[in-house]
Amino acid sequence: MKIALKRMTSQALIISILTLGSPLPYANAAMIGTAQVATENAQADRERVLAFFAREELQQQFHALGVDAQAATERVAAMSDAEIARLAGKLDQAPAGGDIVGAFVTVFIVLLITDIIGLTKIFPFTRSLR
Amino acid sequence: MSGKSIAGPPQNRLGPGGGRLGFIFRSRVNRLRPAFAGAALAVLLTACAAPQSRNLLREQPAHIPTRVELTRTPFYPQEQYQCGPAALAMALGAAGVDIEPERIVPQVYLPERQGSLQMELLASARRNQTLAYELSPLLDDLLAEVAAGNPAIVLQNLGLSWAPRWHYAVVVGYDLTAGEILLRSGREQRQIMRMHTFEHTWARGGHWAMLTLPPGRLPATVKEARYAQAAVAFEANGDSEAAHAAYAAAVARWPNNFTARMGLGNTAYALNDLDAAADAFRQAAVDHPDAAAAHNNLAHVLHQQGHFAAALISARQAVALEGPLADAARGTLAEIEASIAANRAD
Numbered sequence: 099m100k101i102a103l104k105r106m107t108s109q110a111l112i113i114s115i116l117t118l119g120s121p122l123p124y125a126n127a128a129m130i131g132t133a134q135v136a137t138e139n140a141q142a143d144r145e146r147v148l149a150f151f152a153r154e155e156l157q158q159q160f161h162a163l164g165v166d167a168q169a170a171t172e173r174v175a176a177m178s179d180a181e182i183a184r185l186a187g188k189l190d191q192a193p194a195g196g197d198i199v200g201a202f203v204t205v206f207i208v209l210l211i212t213d214i215i216g217l218t219k220i221f222p223f224t225r226s227l228r
Numbered sequence: 229m230s231g232k233s234i235a236g237p238p239q240n241r242l243g244p245g246g247g248r249l250g251f252i253f254r255s256r257v258n259r260l261r262p263a264f265a266g267a268a269l270a271v272l273l274t275a276c277a278a279p280q281s282r283n284l285l286r287e288q289p290a291h292i293p294t295r296v297e298l299t300r301t302p303f304y305p306q307e308q309y310q311c312g313p314a315a316l317a318m319a320l321g322a323a324g325v326d327i328e329p330e331r332i333v334p335q336v337y338l339p340e341r342q343g344s345l346q347m348e349l350l351a352s353a354r355r356n357q358t359l360a361y362e363l364s365p366l367l368d369d370l371l372a373e374v375a376a377g378n379p380a381i382v383l384q385n386l387g388l389s390w391a392p393r394w395h396y397a398v399v400v401g402y403d404l405t406a407g408e409i410l411l412r413s414g415r416e417q418r419q420i421m422r423m424h425t426f427e428h429t430w431a432r433g434g435h436w437a438m439l440t441l442p443p444g445r446l447p448a449t450v451k452e453a454r455y456a457q458a459a460v461a462f463e464a465n466g467d468s469e470a471a472h473a474a475y476a477a478a479v480a481r482w483p484n485n486f487t488a489r490m491g492l493g494n495t496a497y498a499l500n501d502l503d504a505a506a507d508a509f510r511q512a513a514v515d516h517p518d519a520a521a522a523h524n525n526l527a528h529v530l531h532q533q534g535h536f537a538a539a540l541i542s543a544r545q546a547v548a549l550e551g552p553l554a555d556a557a558r559g560t561l562a563e564i565e566a567s568i569a570a571n572r573a574d
Binding site: 173184216226 | 306309310311312315334335336338339340341342343344345347348350351355384385386387391392394395396414416421422425426428429433434457460461464465487490494495497519520521524525528553559560563
Protein backbone atom coordinates (compact mmCIF):
# COMPACT_ATOMS: atom_id res chain seq x y z
CA MET A 99 0.00 0.00 0.00
CA LYS A 100 2.71 2.37 1.11
CA ILE A 101 4.86 1.36 -1.84
CA ALA A 102 2.00 1.75 -4.27
CA LEU A 103 1.31 5.20 -2.92
CA LYS A 104 4.98 6.10 -3.18
CA ARG A 105 5.11 4.84 -6.75
CA MET A 106 1.99 6.79 -7.69
CA THR A 107 3.38 9.97 -6.19
CA SER A 108 6.70 9.62 -7.96
CA GLN A 109 5.02 8.84 -11.26
CA ALA A 110 2.82 11.90 -10.90
CA LEU A 111 5.89 13.96 -10.07
CA ILE A 112 7.85 12.65 -13.03
CA ILE A 113 5.00 13.43 -15.37
CA SER A 114 4.54 16.91 -14.00
CA ILE A 115 8.25 17.61 -14.19
CA LEU A 116 8.52 16.38 -17.76
CA THR A 117 5.42 18.20 -18.97
CA LEU A 118 6.04 21.48 -17.20
CA GLY A 119 9.36 21.96 -18.89
CA SER A 120 12.23 21.67 -16.45
CA PRO A 121 11.59 23.88 -13.47
CA LEU A 122 13.12 21.60 -10.83
CA PRO A 123 15.59 23.49 -8.67
CA TYR A 124 15.60 26.55 -10.84
CA ALA A 125 12.08 27.93 -10.59
CA ASN A 126 11.91 31.72 -10.41
CA ALA A 127 15.67 32.10 -10.50
CA ALA A 128 16.58 35.39 -12.07
CA MET A 129 19.95 34.09 -13.22
CA ILE A 130 20.07 30.88 -15.21
CA GLY A 131 22.71 28.54 -13.78
CA THR A 132 25.34 26.90 -15.93
CA ALA A 133 24.10 23.42 -15.01
CA GLN A 134 20.71 24.25 -16.46
CA VAL A 135 22.24 25.66 -19.63
CA ALA A 136 24.38 22.57 -20.03
CA THR A 137 21.51 20.14 -19.65
CA GLU A 138 19.10 21.22 -22.34
CA ASN A 139 18.78 17.82 -23.95
CA ALA A 140 16.66 14.74 -23.41
CA GLN A 141 19.33 12.60 -21.80
CA ALA A 142 20.29 15.27 -19.32
CA ASP A 143 16.61 15.77 -18.49
CA ARG A 144 16.27 12.09 -17.70
CA GLU A 145 19.40 12.22 -15.59
CA ARG A 146 18.06 15.17 -13.66
CA VAL A 147 14.77 13.50 -12.91
CA LEU A 148 16.49 10.27 -11.95
CA ALA A 149 19.01 12.07 -9.76
CA PHE A 150 16.23 14.05 -8.09
CA PHE A 151 14.70 10.83 -6.83
CA ALA A 152 17.89 8.85 -6.34
CA ARG A 153 19.84 11.27 -4.17
CA GLU A 154 17.98 10.64 -0.96
CA GLU A 155 17.93 6.90 -1.52
CA LEU A 156 21.65 6.92 -2.18
CA GLN A 157 22.28 8.85 1.04
CA GLN A 158 20.39 6.19 2.97
CA GLN A 159 22.28 3.41 1.23
CA PHE A 160 25.61 5.05 2.04
CA HIS A 161 24.48 5.36 5.62
CA ALA A 162 23.57 1.66 5.64
CA LEU A 163 27.04 0.88 4.28
CA GLY A 164 28.65 2.49 7.30
CA VAL A 165 28.93 6.18 6.42
CA ASP A 166 27.58 8.60 9.03
CA ALA A 167 24.50 10.55 8.02
CA GLN A 168 26.11 13.97 7.73
CA ALA A 169 29.02 12.66 5.63
CA ALA A 170 26.61 10.68 3.43
CA THR A 171 24.67 13.87 2.66
CA GLU A 172 27.84 15.75 1.77
CA ARG A 173 29.19 12.92 -0.34
CA VAL A 174 26.04 12.54 -2.38
CA ALA A 175 25.78 16.32 -2.73
CA ALA A 176 29.25 16.39 -4.29
CA MET A 177 28.14 14.12 -7.14
CA SER A 178 26.70 15.50 -10.36
CA ASP A 179 23.28 14.46 -11.66
CA ALA A 180 24.93 12.35 -14.36
CA GLU A 181 27.04 10.57 -11.75
CA ILE A 182 24.04 9.92 -9.50
CA ALA A 183 22.14 8.57 -12.49
CA ARG A 184 25.00 6.19 -13.29
CA LEU A 185 25.05 4.90 -9.73
CA ALA A 186 21.31 4.78 -9.03
CA GLY A 187 20.08 1.24 -8.50
CA LYS A 188 23.53 -0.20 -9.19
CA LEU A 189 25.26 0.45 -5.91
CA ASP A 190 25.53 -3.24 -5.08
CA GLN A 191 27.29 -4.12 -8.31
CA ALA A 192 29.38 -0.98 -8.67
CA PRO A 193 33.04 -1.88 -8.27
CA ALA A 194 34.48 -0.65 -4.99
CA GLY A 195 38.22 -0.49 -5.33
CA GLY A 196 39.92 -1.66 -2.16
CA ASP A 197 41.63 -4.96 -1.89
CA ILE A 198 40.66 -8.46 -0.90
CA VAL A 199 42.71 -10.43 1.55
CA GLY A 200 42.77 -14.20 1.16
CA ALA A 201 41.25 -16.34 -1.56
CA PHE A 202 40.36 -20.00 -1.40
CA VAL A 203 42.51 -22.66 -2.96
CA THR A 204 40.86 -23.14 -6.36
CA VAL A 205 40.72 -19.45 -6.96
CA PHE A 206 44.27 -19.25 -5.70
CA ILE A 207 45.50 -21.74 -8.26
CA VAL A 208 43.58 -20.24 -11.13
CA LEU A 209 44.83 -16.81 -10.23
CA LEU A 210 48.36 -18.13 -9.92
CA ILE A 211 48.17 -19.48 -13.45
CA THR A 212 46.54 -16.38 -14.86
CA ASP A 213 49.14 -14.27 -13.07
CA ILE A 214 51.89 -16.24 -14.74
CA ILE A 215 50.25 -15.95 -18.12
CA GLY A 216 49.93 -12.24 -17.55
CA LEU A 217 46.16 -11.90 -17.45
CA THR A 218 45.96 -10.94 -13.79
CA LYS A 219 48.30 -9.47 -11.21
CA ILE A 220 47.39 -10.71 -7.75
CA PHE A 221 50.58 -12.04 -6.23
CA PRO A 222 53.66 -9.91 -5.71
CA PHE A 223 55.98 -12.88 -6.35
CA THR A 224 54.74 -13.79 -9.83
CA ARG A 225 56.41 -12.57 -12.97
CA SER A 226 54.41 -13.03 -16.11
CA LEU A 227 55.80 -14.95 -19.05
CA ARG A 228 57.01 -13.16 -22.18
CA MET B 229 48.71 -16.02 -25.76
CA SER B 230 50.19 -19.30 -26.93
CA GLY B 231 49.45 -22.75 -25.55
CA LYS B 232 53.13 -23.14 -24.84
CA SER B 233 53.10 -20.65 -22.02
CA ILE B 234 50.46 -22.68 -20.19
CA ALA B 235 52.15 -26.02 -20.85
CA GLY B 236 55.51 -24.82 -19.56
CA PRO B 237 56.37 -25.79 -15.97
CA PRO B 238 55.18 -22.81 -13.98
CA GLN B 239 57.27 -23.51 -10.93
CA ASN B 240 60.45 -22.88 -12.90
CA ARG B 241 59.30 -19.48 -13.96
CA LEU B 242 58.39 -18.21 -10.55
CA GLY B 243 60.36 -15.63 -8.65
CA PRO B 244 61.38 -15.99 -4.98
CA GLY B 245 59.28 -18.59 -3.15
CA GLY B 246 58.58 -20.46 -6.34
CA GLY B 247 59.73 -23.83 -5.02
CA ARG B 248 57.19 -23.95 -2.25
CA LEU B 249 54.38 -22.82 -4.47
CA GLY B 250 55.42 -25.43 -6.95
CA PHE B 251 54.88 -28.02 -4.25
CA ILE B 252 51.40 -26.78 -3.46
CA PHE B 253 50.76 -26.72 -7.13
CA ARG B 254 51.74 -30.36 -7.70
CA SER B 255 49.96 -31.76 -4.66
CA ARG B 256 46.69 -30.02 -5.55
CA VAL B 257 46.75 -30.56 -9.26
CA ASN B 258 45.85 -34.24 -9.16
CA ARG B 259 42.83 -33.79 -6.98
CA LEU B 260 41.68 -30.78 -8.86
CA ARG B 261 42.39 -32.10 -12.32
CA PRO B 262 38.87 -31.54 -13.70
CA ALA B 263 38.69 -28.10 -12.18
CA PHE B 264 42.19 -27.42 -13.39
CA ALA B 265 41.43 -28.51 -16.94
CA GLY B 266 38.25 -26.47 -16.92
CA ALA B 267 40.07 -23.45 -15.67
CA ALA B 268 42.83 -23.87 -18.21
CA LEU B 269 40.24 -24.09 -20.96
CA ALA B 270 38.47 -21.03 -19.64
CA VAL B 271 41.77 -19.22 -19.58
CA LEU B 272 42.54 -20.29 -23.14
CA LEU B 273 39.14 -19.10 -24.29
CA THR B 274 39.42 -15.74 -22.60
CA ALA B 275 43.12 -15.34 -23.12
CA CYS B 276 42.72 -13.25 -26.20
CA ALA B 277 45.55 -10.84 -26.62
CA ALA B 278 45.41 -7.35 -25.22
CA PRO B 279 44.50 -5.59 -28.48
CA GLN B 280 45.32 -2.01 -27.57
CA SER B 281 48.76 -2.88 -26.20
CA ARG B 282 49.53 -5.00 -29.22
CA ASN B 283 48.76 -2.19 -31.63
CA LEU B 284 50.47 0.41 -29.55
CA LEU B 285 53.64 -1.59 -29.08
CA ARG B 286 53.74 -2.64 -32.71
CA GLU B 287 53.27 0.83 -34.10
CA GLN B 288 55.19 2.87 -31.51
CA PRO B 289 53.20 6.09 -32.02
CA ALA B 290 55.18 9.18 -32.88
CA HIS B 291 53.06 11.67 -30.91
CA ILE B 292 54.29 10.47 -27.52
CA PRO B 293 57.83 9.85 -26.27
CA THR B 294 59.04 6.25 -26.05
CA ARG B 295 59.62 6.44 -22.33
CA VAL B 296 58.08 8.63 -19.63
CA GLU B 297 58.24 8.65 -15.85
CA LEU B 298 56.56 11.26 -13.70
CA THR B 299 58.97 10.99 -10.79
CA ARG B 300 57.49 13.95 -8.95
CA THR B 301 54.14 12.28 -8.34
CA PRO B 302 54.12 11.66 -4.58
CA PHE B 303 53.68 8.19 -3.14
CA TYR B 304 51.40 7.16 -0.31
CA PRO B 305 51.51 3.43 0.50
CA GLN B 306 47.94 2.25 0.94
CA GLU B 307 46.51 1.04 4.20
CA GLN B 308 44.18 -1.96 4.06
CA TYR B 309 41.27 -1.36 1.66
CA GLN B 310 42.38 2.23 1.15
CA CYS B 311 43.73 2.20 -2.38
CA GLY B 312 41.07 4.76 -3.39
CA PRO B 313 42.14 7.46 -0.92
CA ALA B 314 45.82 6.66 -1.53
CA ALA B 315 45.49 6.87 -5.32
CA LEU B 316 43.50 10.09 -5.07
CA ALA B 317 46.01 11.66 -2.66
CA MET B 318 48.83 10.87 -5.09
CA ALA B 319 47.00 12.34 -8.08
CA LEU B 320 45.99 15.41 -6.05
CA GLY B 321 49.58 15.84 -4.91
CA ALA B 322 50.72 15.84 -8.53
CA ALA B 323 48.13 18.57 -9.19
CA GLY B 324 49.57 20.68 -6.38
CA VAL B 325 47.07 19.81 -3.63
CA ASP B 326 48.90 18.35 -0.64
CA ILE B 327 46.56 16.11 1.29
CA GLU B 328 47.02 12.94 3.33
CA PRO B 329 45.00 9.88 2.29
CA GLU B 330 43.52 9.73 5.82
CA ARG B 331 41.74 13.00 5.17
CA ILE B 332 40.21 11.62 1.98
CA VAL B 333 38.95 8.42 3.63
CA PRO B 334 35.80 10.07 5.10
CA GLN B 335 34.95 11.41 1.63
CA VAL B 336 35.19 8.17 -0.35
CA TYR B 337 35.47 5.04 1.76
CA LEU B 338 32.43 2.74 2.08
CA PRO B 339 33.12 0.61 5.17
CA GLU B 340 30.70 -2.22 4.34
CA ARG B 341 32.02 -2.49 0.79
CA GLN B 342 35.62 -2.25 1.98
CA GLY B 343 36.44 0.02 -0.89
CA SER B 344 35.65 3.21 -2.76
CA LEU B 345 33.39 3.91 -5.74
CA GLN B 346 34.51 5.60 -8.94
CA MET B 347 31.83 8.29 -8.66
CA GLU B 348 33.07 9.18 -5.22
CA LEU B 349 36.64 9.56 -6.41
CA LEU B 350 35.37 12.01 -9.03
CA ALA B 351 33.33 13.91 -6.45
CA SER B 352 36.15 13.95 -3.90
CA ALA B 353 38.65 15.20 -6.48
CA ARG B 354 36.35 18.19 -7.02
CA ARG B 355 35.92 18.73 -3.29
CA ASN B 356 39.70 19.04 -3.15
CA GLN B 357 39.93 21.85 -5.72
CA THR B 358 40.81 19.83 -8.79
CA LEU B 359 38.76 19.29 -11.91
CA ALA B 360 37.88 15.60 -12.23
CA TYR B 361 38.02 14.40 -15.82
CA GLU B 362 37.27 10.88 -17.05
CA LEU B 363 39.36 9.67 -19.96
CA SER B 364 38.24 7.77 -23.03
CA PRO B 365 38.76 4.01 -22.69
CA LEU B 366 41.90 4.13 -24.83
CA LEU B 367 45.37 3.10 -23.77
CA ASP B 368 46.68 5.57 -26.31
CA ASP B 369 44.92 8.45 -24.51
CA LEU B 370 46.03 7.21 -21.12
CA LEU B 371 49.68 7.24 -22.16
CA ALA B 372 49.28 10.59 -23.91
CA GLU B 373 48.07 12.10 -20.63
CA VAL B 374 51.00 10.65 -18.73
CA ALA B 375 53.33 11.98 -21.43
CA ALA B 376 51.74 15.42 -20.96
CA GLY B 377 52.52 15.28 -17.25
CA ASN B 378 49.09 14.20 -15.99
CA PRO B 379 49.25 11.05 -13.86
CA ALA B 380 45.98 9.09 -14.19
CA ILE B 381 44.02 7.12 -11.61
CA VAL B 382 42.95 3.78 -13.09
CA LEU B 383 40.49 1.17 -11.90
CA GLN B 384 41.86 -2.33 -12.29
CA ASN B 385 40.29 -5.68 -11.66
CA LEU B 386 43.42 -7.52 -10.64
CA GLY B 387 41.48 -10.77 -10.34
CA LEU B 388 39.02 -12.31 -12.76
CA SER B 389 35.57 -11.26 -13.86
CA TRP B 390 34.03 -13.91 -11.59
CA ALA B 391 36.49 -13.39 -8.74
CA PRO B 392 37.02 -9.65 -8.93
CA ARG B 393 39.61 -7.80 -7.00
CA TRP B 394 38.99 -4.13 -7.61
CA HIS B 395 41.91 -1.86 -7.20
CA TYR B 396 42.88 1.75 -7.89
CA ALA B 397 46.39 2.66 -8.92
CA VAL B 398 48.07 5.70 -10.46
CA VAL B 399 49.79 5.45 -13.84
CA VAL B 400 52.97 7.50 -13.65
CA GLY B 401 54.97 6.21 -16.58
CA TYR B 402 55.53 3.74 -19.37
CA ASP B 403 58.21 2.33 -21.61
CA LEU B 404 57.10 1.41 -25.12
CA THR B 405 60.35 -0.33 -26.00
CA ALA B 406 60.15 -2.63 -22.98
CA GLY B 407 56.36 -2.88 -23.30
CA GLU B 408 55.83 -1.85 -19.70
CA ILE B 409 53.68 0.47 -17.68
CA LEU B 410 54.70 2.09 -14.42
CA LEU B 411 52.30 2.42 -11.50
CA ARG B 412 52.09 3.70 -7.98
CA SER B 413 50.06 0.84 -6.62
CA GLY B 414 49.24 -0.48 -3.17
CA ARG B 415 52.47 -0.52 -1.20
CA GLU B 416 54.68 -0.39 -4.29
CA GLN B 417 56.05 2.97 -5.24
CA ARG B 418 57.28 1.81 -8.63
CA GLN B 419 55.30 -1.14 -9.85
CA ILE B 420 56.46 -2.20 -13.30
CA MET B 421 53.79 -4.16 -15.14
CA ARG B 422 53.76 -5.63 -18.60
CA MET B 423 51.59 -3.46 -20.83
CA HIS B 424 49.58 -6.55 -21.86
CA THR B 425 48.90 -7.57 -18.27
CA PHE B 426 47.97 -4.03 -17.39
CA GLU B 427 45.53 -3.89 -20.27
CA HIS B 428 43.83 -7.10 -19.12
CA THR B 429 43.40 -5.79 -15.58
CA TRP B 430 42.31 -2.38 -16.87
CA ALA B 431 39.85 -3.83 -19.37
CA ARG B 432 38.20 -5.78 -16.56
CA GLY B 433 37.86 -2.47 -14.71
CA GLY B 434 35.94 -1.10 -17.70
CA HIS B 435 38.95 0.80 -19.10
CA TRP B 436 38.24 3.48 -16.51
CA ALA B 437 40.70 6.28 -15.89
CA MET B 438 40.43 9.77 -14.46
CA LEU B 439 42.57 12.86 -14.06
CA THR B 440 42.66 15.41 -11.27
CA LEU B 441 43.57 18.65 -12.99
CA PRO B 442 44.53 21.99 -11.47
CA PRO B 443 41.76 24.45 -12.46
CA GLY B 444 42.53 25.99 -15.84
CA ARG B 445 44.58 23.08 -17.16
CA LEU B 446 43.12 21.14 -20.09
CA PRO B 447 43.78 17.42 -20.54
CA ALA B 448 46.07 16.54 -23.44
CA THR B 449 43.34 14.36 -24.96
CA VAL B 450 40.52 16.74 -24.08
CA LYS B 451 37.05 16.32 -25.61
CA GLU B 452 34.96 19.47 -25.75
CA ALA B 453 31.60 18.22 -24.46
CA ARG B 454 33.13 16.05 -21.77
CA TYR B 455 35.30 18.87 -20.51
CA ALA B 456 32.34 21.27 -20.39
CA GLN B 457 30.38 18.73 -18.37
CA ALA B 458 33.32 18.23 -16.00
CA ALA B 459 33.60 22.00 -15.54
CA VAL B 460 29.87 22.32 -14.72
CA ALA B 461 30.20 19.62 -12.06
CA PHE B 462 33.28 21.43 -10.76
CA GLU B 463 31.37 24.74 -10.53
CA ALA B 464 28.58 23.07 -8.55
CA ASN B 465 31.13 22.42 -5.84
CA GLY B 466 31.10 26.08 -4.94
CA ASP B 467 34.61 27.41 -5.57
CA SER B 468 33.75 30.10 -8.12
CA GLU B 469 37.30 31.29 -8.63
CA ALA B 470 38.59 27.83 -9.50
CA ALA B 471 35.56 27.17 -11.71
CA HIS B 472 36.11 30.50 -13.45
CA ALA B 473 39.65 29.41 -14.35
CA ALA B 474 38.31 26.10 -15.69
CA TYR B 475 35.76 27.89 -17.89
CA ALA B 476 38.33 30.46 -19.05
CA ALA B 477 40.53 27.64 -20.34
CA ALA B 478 37.57 26.11 -22.16
CA VAL B 479 36.56 29.42 -23.75
CA ALA B 480 40.13 30.00 -24.89
CA ARG B 481 40.09 26.61 -26.63
CA TRP B 482 36.48 26.64 -27.90
CA PRO B 483 35.29 30.26 -28.09
CA ASN B 484 31.94 29.11 -29.40
CA ASN B 485 31.10 26.69 -26.59
CA PHE B 486 27.88 27.96 -25.05
CA THR B 487 28.15 26.13 -21.73
CA ALA B 488 31.70 27.34 -21.15
CA ARG B 489 30.82 30.95 -22.05
CA MET B 490 27.79 30.93 -19.73
CA GLY B 491 29.87 29.34 -17.00
CA LEU B 492 32.46 32.07 -17.43
CA GLY B 493 29.73 34.67 -16.96
CA ASN B 494 28.04 32.94 -14.04
CA THR B 495 31.29 32.46 -12.13
CA ALA B 496 32.31 36.07 -12.80
CA TYR B 497 28.91 37.10 -11.44
CA ALA B 498 29.39 34.91 -8.37
CA LEU B 499 32.75 36.63 -7.84
CA ASN B 500 30.96 39.99 -8.08
CA ASP B 501 32.81 40.96 -11.26
CA LEU B 502 29.80 42.42 -13.06
CA ASP B 503 31.76 43.82 -16.01
CA ALA B 504 33.33 40.47 -16.81
CA ALA B 505 29.96 38.76 -16.36
CA ALA B 506 28.25 41.22 -18.74
CA ASP B 507 31.04 40.71 -21.31
CA ALA B 508 30.64 36.94 -21.20
CA PHE B 509 26.83 37.00 -21.46
CA ARG B 510 26.96 39.59 -24.25
CA GLN B 511 29.35 37.38 -26.22
CA ALA B 512 27.16 34.34 -25.53
CA ALA B 513 24.12 36.24 -26.83
CA VAL B 514 26.01 37.29 -29.98
CA ASP B 515 27.28 33.77 -30.66
CA HIS B 516 24.00 32.08 -29.74
CA PRO B 517 21.21 34.60 -30.44
CA ASP B 518 18.53 31.95 -29.82
CA ALA B 519 19.69 31.17 -26.32
CA ALA B 520 17.27 32.75 -23.87
CA ALA B 521 19.62 32.09 -20.94
CA ALA B 522 22.28 34.40 -22.39
CA HIS B 523 19.83 37.31 -22.90
CA ASN B 524 18.23 36.72 -19.52
CA ASN B 525 21.49 36.70 -17.60
CA LEU B 526 22.80 39.70 -19.53
CA ALA B 527 19.59 41.58 -18.68
CA HIS B 528 19.99 40.69 -15.04
CA VAL B 529 23.58 41.94 -14.86
CA LEU B 530 22.84 45.14 -16.82
CA HIS B 531 19.97 45.81 -14.46
CA GLN B 532 22.26 45.44 -11.50
CA GLN B 533 24.77 47.79 -13.12
CA GLY B 534 22.02 50.37 -13.50
CA HIS B 535 21.85 50.18 -17.31
CA PHE B 536 18.05 49.95 -17.31
CA ALA B 537 17.40 50.65 -20.98
CA ALA B 538 19.87 48.03 -22.20
CA ALA B 539 18.62 45.59 -19.59
CA LEU B 540 15.06 46.07 -20.82
CA ILE B 541 16.04 45.22 -24.41
CA SER B 542 17.83 42.03 -23.37
CA ALA B 543 15.03 40.91 -21.07
CA ARG B 544 12.45 41.40 -23.85
CA GLN B 545 14.60 39.33 -26.20
CA ALA B 546 14.77 36.56 -23.60
CA VAL B 547 10.99 36.59 -23.14
CA ALA B 548 10.38 36.63 -26.90
CA LEU B 549 12.38 33.41 -27.31
CA GLU B 550 9.83 31.50 -25.21
CA GLY B 551 10.83 27.94 -24.32
CA PRO B 552 11.42 26.39 -20.90
CA LEU B 553 13.19 29.48 -19.55
CA ALA B 554 10.32 31.85 -20.36
CA ASP B 555 9.15 32.03 -16.75
CA ALA B 556 12.55 33.08 -15.48
CA ALA B 557 12.83 35.60 -18.32
CA ARG B 558 9.44 37.10 -17.49
CA GLY B 559 10.57 37.37 -13.87
CA THR B 560 13.67 39.26 -14.94
CA LEU B 561 11.63 41.56 -17.20
CA ALA B 562 9.16 42.30 -14.40
CA GLU B 563 11.98 43.23 -12.02
CA ILE B 564 13.52 45.59 -14.54
CA GLU B 565 10.20 47.24 -15.33
CA ALA B 566 9.59 47.72 -11.60
CA SER B 567 12.97 49.40 -11.20
CA ILE B 568 12.27 51.71 -14.15
CA ALA B 569 8.86 52.62 -12.74
CA ALA B 570 10.38 53.30 -9.29
CA ASN B 571 13.03 55.47 -10.95
CA ARG B 572 10.39 57.55 -12.72
CA ALA B 573 8.50 58.02 -9.51
CA ASP B 574 11.61 59.48 -7.78
